[in-house]
Amino acid sequence: MQNRTTKLLTIITESVLETTLARELDRLNARGYTITDARGKGHHGVRNAGWEPSSNIRIEVACDEATAGAIAGFLEKNYSDNYAMILFTSDIEVLRLNRPPSTAT
Amino acid sequence: MQNRTTKLLTIITESVLETTLARELDRLNARGYTITDARGKGHHGVRNAGWEPSSNIRIEVACDEATAGAIAGFLEKNYSDNYAMILFTSDIEVLRLNRPPSTAT
Amino acid sequence: MQNRTTKLLTIITESVLETTLARELDRLNARGYTITDARGKGHHGVRNAGWEPSSNIRIEVACDEATAGAIAGFLEKNYSDNYAMILFTSDIEVLRLNRPPSTAT
Amino acid sequence: MIDPIILFFLLGAVAGLLRSELRLPAAVYDFISIVLLLSIGLKGGIELARQPFVTLLPQMLAVVALGFLLSLVAFPTLRYLGRFNRADSASIAAHYGSVSVGTYAVAVAYLGSREIAFEEHMPLLLVLMEVPAIIMGIILARGLSRETRWKSIGHEVFLGKSVVLLLGGLLIGWLAGPDGLSSIEPFFFDLFKGFLALFLLEMGLITATQIGSLRKHGIFLVAFGIVMPLFSGLVGTGLGWALGLSIGGTMVLATLAASASYIAAPAAMRISVPEANPTLSLAASLGITFPFNVLIGIPIYYTMAVWAHTALAGG
Amino acid sequence: MIDPIILFFLLGAVAGLLRSELRLPAAVYDFISIVLLLSIGLKGGIELARQPFVTLLPQMLAVVALGFLLSLVAFPTLRYLGRFNRADSASIAAHYGSVSVGTYAVAVAYLGSREIAFEEHMPLLLVLMEVPAIIMGIILARGLSRETRWKSIGHEVFLGKSVVLLLGGLLIGWLAGPDGLSSIEPFFFDLFKGFLALFLLEMGLITATQIGSLRKHGIFLVAFGIVMPLFSGLVGTGLGWALGLSIGGTMVLATLAASASYIAAPAAMRISVPEANPTLSLAASLGITFPFNVLIGIPIYYTMAVWAHTALAGG
Amino acid sequence: MIDPIILFFLLGAVAGLLRSELRLPAAVYDFISIVLLLSIGLKGGIELARQPFVTLLPQMLAVVALGFLLSLVAFPTLRYLGRFNRADSASIAAHYGSVSVGTYAVAVAYLGSREIAFEEHMPLLLVLMEVPAIIMGIILARGLSRETRWKSIGHEVFLGKSVVLLLGGLLIGWLAGPDGLSSIEPFFFDLFKGFLALFLLEMGLITATQIGSLRKHGIFLVAFGIVMPLFSGLVGTGLGWALGLSIGGTMVLATLAASASYIAAPAAMRISVPEANPTLSLAASLGITFPFNVLIGIPIYYTMAVWAHTALAGG
Ligand SMILES: Nc1ncnc2c1ncn2[C@@H]1O[C@H](COP(=O)(O)O)[C@@H](O)[C@H]1O
Ligand SMILES: Nc1ncnc2c1ncn2[C@@H]1O[C@H](COP(=O)(O)O)[C@@H](O)[C@H]1O
Ligand SMILES: Nc1ncnc2c1ncn2[C@@H]1O[C@H](COP(=O)(O)O)[C@@H](O)[C@H]1O
Ligand code: NA
Ligand code: NA
Ligand code: NA
Numbered sequence A, B, C: 001m002q003n004r005t006t007k008l009l010t011i012i013t014e015s016v017l018e019t020t021l022a023r024e025l026d027r028l029n030a031r032g033y034t035i036t037d038a039r040g041k042g043h044h045g046v047r048n049a050g051w052e053p054s055s056n057i058r059i060e061v062a063c064d065e066a067t068a069g070a071i072a073g074f075l076e077k078n079y080s081d082n083y084a085m086i087l088f089t090s091d092i093e094v095l096r097l098n099r100p101p102s103t104a105t
Numbered sequence D, E, F: 001m002i003d004p005i006i007l008f009f010l011l012g013a014v015a016g017l018l019r020s021e022l023r024l025p026a027a028v029y030d031f032i033s034i035v036l037l038l039s040i041g042l043k044g045g046i047e048l049a050r051q052p053f054v055t056l057l058p059q060m061l062a063v064v065a066l067g068f069l070l071s072l073v074a075f076p077t078l079r080y081l082g083r084f085n086r087a088d089s090a091s092i093a094a095h096y097g098s099v100s101v102g103t104y105a106v107a108v109a110y111l112g113s114r115e116i117a118f119e120e121h122m123p124l125l126l127v128l129m130e131v132p133a134i135i136m137g138i139i140l141a142r143g144l145s146r147e148t149r150w151k152s153i154g155h156e157v158f159l160g161k162s163v164v165l166l167l168g169g170l171l172i173g174w175l176a177g178p179d180g181l182s183s184i185e186p187f188f189f190d191l192f193k194g195f196l197a198l199f200l201l202e203m204g205l206i207t208a209t210q211i212g213s214l215r216k217h218g219i220f221l222v223a224f225g226i227v228m229p230l231f232s233g234l235v236g237t238g239l240g241w242a243l244g245l246s247i248g249g250t251m252v253l254a255t256l257a258a259s260a261s262y263i264a265a266p267a268a269m270r271i272s273v274p275e276a277n278p279t280l281s282l283a284a285s286l287g288i289t290f291p292f293n294v295l296i297g298i299p300i301y302y303t304m305a306v307w308a309h310t311a312l313a314g315g
Helices: A015-027 A065-078 B015-027 B065-078 C015-027 C065-078 D004-017 D026-048 D053-081 D086-097 D101-113 D122-130 D132-142 D150-158 D161-190 D192-242 D247-258 D264-272 D278-314 E004-017 E026-048 E053-081 E086-097 E101-113 E122-130 E132-142 E150-158 E161-190 E192-242 E247-258 E264-272 E278-314 F004-017 F026-050 F053-081 F086-097 F101-113 F122-130 F132-142 F150-158 F161-190 F192-242 F247-258 F264-272 F278-314
Strands: A003-014 A033-042 A045-047 A056-063 A085-095 B003-014 B033-042 B045-047 B056-063 B085-095 C003-014 C033-042 C045-047 C056-063 C085-095
Touching (some): A003 A015, A015 A033, A015 A056, A015 A065, A015 E264, A033 C056, A045 E192, A056 A065, A056 B033, A065 A085, B003 B015, B015 B033, B015 B056, B015 B065, B015 D264, B056 B065, C015 C056, C015 C065, C045 F192, C056 C065, D004 D101, D004 F161, D053 D122, D053 D132, D053 D192, D086 D132, D086 D192, D101 D122, D101 D278, D122 D161, D122 D247, D132 D150, D132 D264, D161 E101, D161 E192, D192 D278, D192 F161, D247 D278, D264 D278, E004 E101, E004 E192, E026 E192, E053 E132, E053 E192, E053 E247, E086 E132, E086 E278, E101 E122, E132 E150, E161 E192, E161 E264, E161 F004, E161 F101, E192 E278, F004 F101, F004 F278, F026 F101, F026 F122, F026 F192, F053 F122, F053 F192, F053 F247, F086 F132, F086 F192, F101 F122, F101 F192, F101 F247, F101 F278, F122 F247, F161 F264, F192 F247, F247 F278
Antiparallel strands (some): A003 A056, A033 A056, A085 C085, B003 B056, B033 C033, B085 C085, C033 C045
C-alpha cells in the first residue's frame, strides 16, 4: 500500500448544473468525482432543497494540484459569477489501491 | 484567483437540531453552511435514518479559525451533552472567487 | 475544550456493501462512522444512483492513524479488487467534547 | 380474526428482527405519514361540518383535561416507582399523555371491519389530545420558570408536522364538506387502508430496532409500557361513557388515552427537554406500547367499552 | 364556493409563512409532479385519438404564436417600465410566455366541479405553449448570435422533464386510446385530484419561501405579476373565441396564456441565460402570479370567456 | 395491439437514450417496487387460501428443479461458448435461472387484457424460482468448499428485499383470504397497473444506461440474451404442459423461465461472488433480455403455450 498526497477539490453549487459540470469535469481530466445532494446558505440566500431550483449538490474531486487548479480556474471564469457556488481544496492522501489512484481504464 | 487558508468545521448531529442550529450559525456569524442528510454510528448507538428521530445531518461551515472556535465552543457548551454529536475541523483553502469568500451581501 | 489531531478516513464505494462494511468497521475498532448517499464516476464508470446496483455510499471514519491504516489495509486486501471504491485520508482536529472523542460507552 | 393490516406490522417486525435488507426510504415514510395525517383530519372535518360546534365543546374540554391528567399520573409513577430522573420521567409522561395517530388508525380499522359505528368527529379529539401532555411534560421537567422559552416551545409544539396536517385536514374538511371532497376521496379515503398497511410495515421495522434498547433498560419500562395503557384505557373508557359516547366512540377514546405518541412528542421533547434520553421514551412507546395496543390492547378496549355500556347502563 | 384543492394551497402557504416544520421531501415532490404530468398528457392523448389531427393544426399554430407573442410583449415592459437589465427581462418574459402545469390543472378542476365542458385536447396546446417563449427568451437575452450553442439549448428545452412527460403521455394516450388505458385509469385519472391536492400543498410551502424575495425586489414585480396575467388572459380569451373554442376551452386557453412557468422555464433559463437572477422570475411567477391565478384569476378568466361568448357572439 | 404499459417502457428507454433530464428518484423506485412485490405476493396468497396446499407440491418441486436446471444449462454455455471466466459465467447463469418480477407482471397484464385465465397461485412459483439459481450460481463460482460462508449467504439470499416482500405478501394473503384483503384492494390491486406503468418507465431509463456496456462486451452477450430466454421459455412451456397447467399458466411459467433476474440476483451475486463483473450480467439481463421478453418474448411464449396445448394434446 503506497500512498500519495494529493488534493480534494470540493464544489458546492446549484443542482441544475449537475449534468453540465459532469461533462466539464470529464473534459478537464478529472478521473472521477463524487456527488451528494445538499442544501445550505450562502451569499445567494437559503437554498433549502424543497425543489430543484433551490437544491444544491456537493461535488468532490480527488486529483493532483494542477488539475484542481485548472478546474477551479475554469469554474471561476465560467460559472461563479452567475451561480451560487463555493469552492475549496484540502490535502488528502489517496491510498494507492492495486491500481493507480487516478488513472482511467 | 487568490486563495485563503481557512477552516472547515464539520458537525455531525441529530436531524432534529437542523432548524435550531441554522439559527445559531447565523447568530454566530457563519456566513454560510452546507447540510447533507446522513446516518451513522457513535456513542449514542446506530442512527440508521429510517425515520426522523434516528436521522443525522452533516453540517459544514467554511470560516476563519476564530469563528470555528466560537461555534464549536458554543455547541459544546449547549448541545454536546444532550445530543448525538461529533465536531471536527480541517484546513482548507477557499478559492477566492470574484467576491470575498465569506462576506455576507 | 481540548483538541486532538487525528485522521478522517473517507471511503466511497458501492451501496451494496453498506451492511457488510458497517460490520467490518465495528470489528476493526472504529468507534463511529457516518454514511451519506452518493453517486459519481470513476474507473468503474458512471454510477448514477438511479437504482441500488448503481448507487454509492460515502463513509467517513474519524479515528487515529493506526486504525485508519488498519481499515484501509483491510479494505484494500478484501474489497478494492472487486468493488468500485476509492479511499483517502485527511488530517482533522476532533474537538474534545465532554467525553473522549472516540471511546465507546 | 386478526386484521390483515396487523399482519403488515408483524411482517415488518419479523423482517426487522431477522435483519432483512428490507427498508423503506425515509421519503416514503414521510409521504405515507403525510397522507395518513391529512386523511384522518379530512375525515374528521367532514363530520364537523355536520354538527353544531358548540355541542362538542364539553368533549373537547374533557379530552384536553384527560391529556394533562394522564401525564400527571405517569410522571410520579416513573419518578418514584421507576426511579427515572426528572427529565426522563417528564418526557416519558408526555409521550403517554399524548396520542399515537397510527394506533388511532388501527382502532378505526378494527371498528370499520366489524361495522361498528363511532362518532366521526374523533379526529378533532385526536388533535386536541396531542398537545396538552407535551406542554405538561415540559412544565414537569422545567418547572414554570421565567427562563423557559415558551414562545419557541409553543412554535415547536403547535407547528409540528402532525398538528399542522391534522388541523389543516380538519379545517379543509370542515370548509369543503362531504360534497366538496368527493373529488379527492379516491386518494385520501379509498386508499387509506393501503397506505396504513405500508405505514404499519415500516412501524414494524422501526419497532424491531427498539428491542435492543429495551434489553438495556430493563423490565420496569416493559411493565410500564403495558400497565400504563391499560390504566389509561380504563380512564378513557370511563370518560367516554360519561360523555355519552357510543360504544365505538368510547373504544376510540380509550385507545387514544392508551396510545403513546411517537411523532409529535419525540420531536417536541428532543428540542424542549434535551436532557431526557430519547431512547427510553421511544423504546417504551414504540417497542412495547404500540405493538401491545395494536395486537392486544384494542380488542381489550373494545371489551371495556362494551362492558361500560352494559354494566353502567344497567347499574 | 372555493375549491377544496385550493384550500391545500392555502394550508401550505400558511404553514410556510408560520415557519412550520411541515416539509415534503424532494423525492415526493418529484413523484407527484411526474404523475401529474403523465396524467395530463395521457388525458390529452386519448382525445387526440378521437379526432383528425389536421383539424387541430390551426389551434396548434395559433398557440405557438401566442407563446412567442406574450414573451415579446412582456420583454419591453420589464426592460423599460421595470428597468430590469436585459437578461432578467428576457428571463421573466420567458416565464410568462410559457405555461404552468399546476395552474392548468386547477383550471381544469374548476371546470370539472362545475361540470363545464372544454376541448379535451388542451394538453396538446399546453405542451406546445411550453417551449416557444423559452426560445424567445434566450434570443432576447443573447441575440441570434452564432456563438449561442443552440444544440445544447435545444436539448435542454425539448428534453426537460415536463416536455418529455407531457409529450410522452400524449403519445401513449394517442397510441393506446381510451380502451387501452382503462387498466391504468384508477392510478392516473381517479387519483388525479388527490395528487393535485398534495402538489398544491407543496406549492403553498414553496410560495411562502418566495415572499422574502418579493419584499426585496419591490412593487413593480408585484404589479407585473398581477397585470401581466390579466392582460395575457384577455389575449387568450380573444384567441380562444377566434379559434371557435367552447366557453370552457376559451377559459382554459386564457388560463394557459395567463399562467407563468415554474418548472420548464426556470431550468432552461438557469442553464441558457445564467446571468439572469432566478430569484426575480420565481418570486414573480410563484410568489405572485401562481397564487393570483389560482385564487382570483381563474374565476376572472371564466367570466371573460363567458363574456366573450355572449358579447361577441351577440355583437 | 401493443399493451399501453409497454409504451411506458419505450418512453423511458427513448428518454434515456436521448439523455433527457427525466429521472425517477431512487426513493420513488423503491416505493413502487415495494408496492409491486407486495401486490403480487398478496394476489398469490389469496389463491393459496383457496386450495389444498398439498396439490401444489408437485409444481413447487418442479419449478425449484427448473431454477437449478436452467442455471446449469447456462453456465457451460457461457463458460465454453462465451469464453467468460468462471465467476462471470456463474453469475450470469444465476441471473438467468432466477426470475424477473417485472417481466412476470407484464405477462400477467398481457393475459389480463386478453381475458385469458391462468392459475392464480403463480406468485408462489415465482418466489420459489427466485432462489435456487442464485444458490447454484454461488456453488458454480465457489465450489462446495468448506470456506464458503453459507450462513451469511443464506441470509443474503433469503432475506433480500424481494423474497421478503413476495413471501410476506403470500403469507398475509393466505392468512387474510380474499375477504380480509378487500379493504386494501384499492391500493394494492386497483392501482397495480398504474404502479407497473411507472415501474416500466423507470426500467426503460435504466435499460438505456446499459446499452453502453453492451457495445463494449460484444455480440455473444446479445445473442445469449435472446437465445437463452427462448430456450428457457421452451423448457418452461414443456414443463407447464407436463404439470397440467392451463394455457395461461403454461405461458406464465414459460415467461418465468425465460426471464432474467435484476433485483434479487444482482444483490446476492455482488456480495457472494464479488469477483464477477456486475456490468456483464446487468447488461444482458436488463439491456437485452428484459426488453426482448417484454416486447417480443411474451407473445412468443403465448404462442408456444397454445401450440403445446393443441399439438401435444392432439398427439
Ligand atoms: N461559508 C460556507 N460554508 C459552507 N458552505 C457554504 C458557505 N458558503 C456557501 N456555502 C454553500 O454554497 C452554496 C452556494 O453559496 P453562495 O454562492 O455563497 O450562495 C450555499 O447554498 C451553501 O450550501
Ligand atoms: N468516529 C466517528 N467517525 C465518523 N462519524 C462519527 C464518529 N463518531 C460519531 N460519528 C457520527 O456522529 C453521530 C453522533 O455521534 P455520537 O454522539 O458519538 O453518537 C453518529 O451517529 C455518527 O454519524
Ligand atoms: N478521483 C475521484 N474523485 C472523487 N471521487 C472519486 C474519484 N474516483 C472515484 N471516485 C468515487 O468512487 C467511486 C468508485 O470509484 P471507482 O472504483 O474508481 O469506479 C466512484 O463512483 C466515485 O463516486
Ligand atoms: Na395517551
Ligand atoms: Na403564459
Ligand atoms: Na429465468
